[in-house]
Amino acid sequence: MTENKHSGNLSPEFALLGFLISGPSHGYDLHQRFVAELGHVWHLSQSQAYAILKRLENRGDISAQVVEQEKLPARQRLKITAQGRRRFFEWLELGISATARSIRLEFLTRLYFTQLHRPENTSQIYQAQFAKIESSIEELESLIEHLPLEQTFNHLSLDLRLQQMKLIQNWMAEIRAQFHISKEIR
Amino acid sequence: MTENKHSGNLSPEFALLGFLISGPSHGYDLHQRFVAELGHVWHLSQSQAYAILKRLENRGDISAQVVEQEKLPARQRLKITAQGRRRFFEWLELGISATARSIRLEFLTRLYFTQLHRPENTSQIYQAQFAKIESSIEELESLIEHLPLEQTFNHLSLDLRLQQMKLIQNWMAEIRAQFHISKEIR
DNA sequence: CATATATACTCACTGAGTGAGTATATATAC
DNA sequence: GTATATATACTCACTCAGTGAGTATATATG
Numbered sequence: 001m002t003e004n005k006h007s008g009n010l011s012p013e014f015a016l017l018g019f020l021i022s023g024p025s026h027g028y029d030l031h032q033r034f035v036a037e038l039g040h041v042w043h044l045s046q047s048q049a050y051a052i053l054k055r056l057e058n059r060g061d062i063s064a065q066v067v068e069q070e071k072l073p074a075r076q077r078l079k080i081t082a083q084g085r086r087r088f089f090e091w092l093e094l095g096i097s098a099t100a101r102s103i104r105l106e107f108l109t110r111l112y113f114t115q116l117h118r119p120e121n122t123s124q125i126y127q128a129q130f131a132k133i134e135s136s137i138e139e140l141e142s143l144i145e146h147l148p149l150e151q152t153f154n155h156l157s158l159d160l161r162l163q164q165m166k167l168i169q170n171w172m173a174e175i176r177a178q179f180h181i182s183k184e185i186r
Numbered sequence: 187m188t189e190n191k192h193s194g195n196l197s198p199e200f201a202l203l204g205f206l207i208s209g210p211s212h213g214y215d216l217h218q219r220f221v222a223e224l225g226h227v228w229h230l231s232q233s234q235a236y237a238i239l240k241r242l243e244n245r246g247d248i249s250a251q252v253v254e255q256e257k258l259p260a261r262q263r264l265k266i267t268a269q270g271r272r273r274f275f276e277w278l279e280l281g282i283s284a285t286a287r288s289i290r291l292e293f294l295t296r297l298y299f300t301q302l303h304r305p306e307n308t309s310q311i312y313q314a315q316f317a318k319i320e321s322s323i324e325e326l327e328s329l330i331e332h333l334p335l336e337q338t339f340n341h342l343s344l345d346l347r348l349q350q351m352k353l354i355q356n357w358m359a360e361i362r363a364q365f366h367i368s369k370e371i372r
Numbered sequence: 373c374a375t376a377t378a379t380a381c382t383c384a385c386t387g388a389g390t391g392a393g394t395a396t397a398t399a400t401a402c
Numbered sequence: 403g404t405a406t407a408t409a410t411a412c413t414c415a416c417t418c419a420g421t422g423a424g425t426a427t428a429t430a431t432g
Contacts (some may be wrong), residue, residue, distance in 0.1 A: 010422085013386070026309050028411045040340035041331070048389055050412065055387080070398065073411045101287055104346050135283050147226070152364070154226035160290050160357050167353050169344050178338070195389085197419070214380045234420055236381065241418080257428060259380045 010102055012042045012179040014050045014095070017061060017088045020080040026067075027053050027076060029104045041108050053078060061087055092118065093125065096132045103129070105140040111175070123181045130172055196288055198228045199238045200281070203247060203274045204299040206266040212253075213239050213262060226292050239264060247273055277306065278359055279311065282318045286350040289315070299362070309367045323351050 005084045007170050015038060019030050031049040034042075056062045063082030078090070094114055097106040107129050140162040147155055176183070201224060205216050216291040217235040220228075227280070242248045247270030250262045266274070278299055293315050300307050326348040333341055 009387085026411075028409095038339060039344040040329075040337075043389095045390065046411095046412080051388080069411090072409095073395065077412065080221055100350070104343055108339055108343055143226075151223075151226075153224060153294055154355075156361065156364075157227040157290055159360075160354070161359060163353055164286070165352060166396080167349055168346070171349060174345075175342065178342075195418080216379095229420095231421065232380095232383090233382080233422080237419080259426065261380065327400095340376075 004182060010105060011052060012038070012044050012105075012109065013056060014088060014091045014106075015042070015109050015113070016049065016052055017056065017080060017084055018092075018117070020078060021085065021117055023115075024077050024079040026101075030078070037110065041112075042105055056084065056101060062085070070127055076121065090120075093121065094130055098132060098136055100161065102169060103133070103168055112178075115179075122179055126172075126176065126179070126181050130169075133169055133172065135163060137169070138163065140165060197238060198291075198295070199242060200229050200274060201295050202235065202238055203242065203266060203270055204278075204295075204303070205260070205366070206248060206264060207271065207274060207299075207303055208265050210265040212264055215263070224295065226297065227298075228291055242270065246270070253276075275304075279307065282314055283324055284318060285348065286354060289306045289319070289354055297365075301365075308365055311363070312358075312362065312367050319351060319355055319358065322350060323348065323355070326351060336363070349371075 001011045012034065015034060016030055019033055025033075028046075028052050029054070029145065031046050032046065034044055034049065047048060053062065057078075059063050060081060062078050062080050064078055067077045069075065072104075092110055095106065110125055110129075111122070114125050131142045138171060144155070144158045144162065147158065149155070200218065200219060205211065205219055211219075213236050216231065216239070217232050219228055220235065225233055239248065240333045243250050243264075246267060248264050248266050250264055253261045253263045255261065258320065271286075278296055281292060281296065283370060296311055296315075297308070300311050330341070330344050330348065335341070361367075
């Protein structure tokens with residue numbers, strides 16, 4: 001199994017990693033850039049950004065080096081490691097999201113960094129995400145079909161999830177247009 | 187402050203409290219009932235259920251009493267306190283959710299327990315939720331309007347959120363029909 | 373007779389997320 | 403010219419979400 005357990009495990013850690021692909025930086029700056037570029041996609045407080053960076057460092061995805069400054073407080077110069085780079089590009093190509101929320105958050109983020117670092121892959125990640133949405137819809141439809149009618153509230157919930165997935169399907173078409181992705185090549 | 191910060195702080199704790207309104211019970215049973223009744227609304231693991239119950243106890247919303255059994259492991263007989271009851275009904279009437287996700291989770295849960303414990307309030311909580319959705323839509327529209335066009339990804343995200351809210355508005359109409367809620371009285 | 377399932381709960385761990393605090397520099401407002 | 407707000411840069415303590423595995427016994431099923 002693995003994949004998305006359920007909800008949770010959804011965090012902008014790969015976005016932070018993605019900014020570091022372009023070159024070393026430090027926490028304050030990464031948070032600033034994050035808010036400016038993706039602030040309406042994710043919400044990320046400053047302290048949470050630092051917490052995530054600390055975790056990435058413990059995992060060995062980034063390395064830190066203290067840089068003293070004359071007047072302002074010292075910085076941690078953060079640099080992505082080979083492992084971090086590997087993990088990032090793996091996520092960029094394979095981290096396909098399954099729920100409405102994770103599509104809005106993660107897929108948009110993957111699209112952002114694909115445009116930035118691997119524009120030639122845009123169509124590929126788009127198609128993969130689209131396929132996932134289609135199979136999600138089928139799964140939900142079959143779940144609903146087999147759910148006893150008297151389970152009113154479970155029904156209403158699954159129903160909304162299904163409708164949301166279909167909405168996202170249409171929204172994906174808008175994206176296709178905006179990014180000039182050709183229709184169904186492979 | 188308070189309300190819904192952003193995401194997170196979303197938990198089925200009031201549902202557990204809601205089951206206890208009907209009478210004392212214990213963790214295992216509450217979890218079973220939860221999964222059967224609302225298992226496709228929320229996901230709640232057994233251990234997480236126990237964790238939430240422990241918190242409710244620490245807060246004084248429920249009280250626990252160990253009941254030995256002849257053959258099977260001892261139970262904790264859980265009983266809602268006056269404070270818990272107060273908190274629950276306050277949430278039932280006023281805990282109006284604002285995001286797509288929290289509407290699917292919390293509003294459906296509030297509807298479930300309103301039907302169960304306060305059926306005469308159904309229309310009231312429906313109308314309040316509907317109003318919240320309308321004001322959410324307005325807020326998102328104004329946010330989008332003031333967002334610089336070049337912020338492609340922030341735009342796409344807000345756009346999807348807006349469309350989702352509108353979808354939920356339609357889904358609410360289905361609910362109105364199913365629960366025979368009259369159209370716009372007050 | 374072995375094994376799966378039901379009853380009932382505990383524990384250790386990772387991670388999300390907030391809010392406040394620390395300390396200094398520069399820009400702006402009165 | 404001095405008070406105040408804002409920018410730079412990061413830390414800490416805390417609460418809550420969520421998983422996965424473990425403990426221990428009873429009964430049902432093949």
